[in-house]
Amino acid sequence: MAMLESLPLIRLPESWPLPLVATLAMAALAGLDLLGAYAAKEWAEQRNTVALGVGALAFLVLFWVYASSLQYAELAVVTMGWIVLLQVGIVLIDRLWFGATLPADKMAAIVVILAAQGYLLLAPAATTTA
Numbered sequence: 521m522a523m524l525e526s527l528p529l530i531r532l533p534e535s536w537p538l539p540l541v542a543t544l545a546m547a548a549l550a551g552l553d554l555l556g557a558y559a560a561k562e563w564a565e566q567r568n569t570v571a572l573g574v575g576a577l578a579f580l581v582l583f584w585v586y587a588s589s590l591q592y593a594e595l596a597v598v599t600m601g602w603i604v605l606l607q608v609g610i611v612l613i614d615r616l617w618f619g620a621t622l623p624a625d626k627m628a629a630i631v632v633i634l635a636a637q638g639y640l641l642l643a644p645a646a647t648t649t650a
Contacts, residue, residue, distance in 0.1 A: 530585065542589070546589075549602040549606075552582040558613075
């Protein structure tokens with residue numbers, strides 16, 4: 521436990537623009553989440569102990585990246601971006617890797633949901649006046 525308390529957060533150059541840093545964090549989180557989920561599936565189906573170790577490591581790194589990203593961007597923005605990218609990744613993996621197909625109405629629903637989530641993520645924040 522003491523080792524985790526002394527683990528430094530990831531630092532990126534201050535010259536990098538905030539949108540770039542936030543996007544990199546979201547992509548890294550989605551990638552690590554996909555890797556961990558795939559490893560969990562391998563462990564559940566094949567009892568592959570290497571997959572178990574890879575999955576556990578992926579999720580530990582995921583939380584380290586998540587904590588580090590919060591020094592640069594707001595919790596809601598990072599989390600929403602991570603979820604949107606994760607959903608896109610899952611649909612693509614199901615389609616390309618496993619050959620899953622969805623009817624047009626379900627694909628339309630996915631597009632609408634992703635568009636709404638994208639709006640929540642990218643729309644300008646409302647300003648409050650007192």
